[in-house]
Amino acid sequence: MELYNIGYVSWWESQSYYHALAHLGREGVIICAPDSAYVCLGLHDDLKQEVDMEFCQARQIPILRRETGGGVVYLDSKQIFYQLVLKEDNAKLPFRRERFYPIFLQAPIEVYRNLGVPAEYKPPADLVAKGAKCSGNAAGDIGSGVAFVGNILLDFDYFTMSNLLKSPNSRYRESLGKSMRNNMTTVSDWSNKLPSYDHIAGLLADEYSKILGPLTLGEIDEELRETALMFRDKLTSPRWLEKRGRKTFNRLVKIAEGLYLHAGRTKNTHFVALVRDGIVEEFYLIDSEGQAERKKEKYQGLPLTELPLEANG
């Protein structure tokens, strides 16, 4: 199999090459990092529901929609991507695709551990270190290929991420930033000096060769470049970005596996709730402007479905 260690590339290239490989029915491992920041929507995310477009426009943060699943992510040069594309009939690919995640994620787990981060696999597709998420991963069928993608977080811009997601009120935005900070971790939390791209790319290449067999260095050829350009146009086109997506009754952001920040209405006012595995960890009542707020300790520890909320019927 070929290894495309393409270094820092433009934001759209950091997504387009794996789409191109899969579309062409070719296999390979891509290691890369974007040289600038962007927002990446999952295939079924609803742009207007999920993203604060004014914030992105003001900061000139471009937006792309990938063909793999999962939610909105903020990606920048402090993240190093590993992307594996297999043909759909590859014998290494288990019949139930999700079973491949622990195999695919063994490489970043070893890389994180090498960097001093005690990463572990958390099904179905997260990596965690001491309970905090350190990597999100996604997968999907593209053409006749299957793509698995994820990233090593050297550092993470919690401020920008919590501001670019659509928030119904200021309490929600504040809770978003805080809960991400409390439930995510990056290499920068475990080391004073960040490793270089080359160091991490070398480790990833070594680990993937243990899983996939010998990797030969590949270069972006004309076919791949042309197809990637086609995907750039598709994945960033207004029609593709604005296509209808998954709507939720209440505002809902997934922070990590099993952890969600909800916003919605009670019978008389509004609420913001941080919910882990269905159980309320924090609950705030707020007025319609999102200004005055009251923390309701009595709801902590209760299942969200037992609270008197509009969404609960």
Added chain:
Amino acid sequence: MERGLEMDRQASNIPENLLYDKENYWVKIEGDVATLGLTDYGQNTIGDILYIELEDLGIPVITRGELGSIEAGKWVGKIYAPLDATIIEENEEVLLKPRIVNQDPYEKGWLLRFKVGDIEQTEALMNSVEYASWVAEQIEKEKEDMCLYE
């Protein structure tokens, strides 16, 4: 339910009056209109379905062209046309509540109806006996996967 027993149940839950493809979709032909849905085995291999997106009505799609996509857990798969097709109706209920497909794949969980482009293409689909045999083969492969990956 133990996974082996669950697999056996799915292998036997294959209605006789339908046609099937290797993507685990069933097709019910009525004149030049077909109804499409995911089989019981298919819905189980995908897992809890979170979202279904279907292509717009009225646009012709060739065999193996994309009729939509399904998201489940950390996976997005495509819905491929088993025949040349033009979607004429979508099951709005499953678009709102996709888990209906998991609960009742052959009745309430149908996905869409399409106008068949070329009825002779149905010859390439499997009948219930052929599909049952194919599912049995897949289940054997899955059992091998379970030894390899668990």
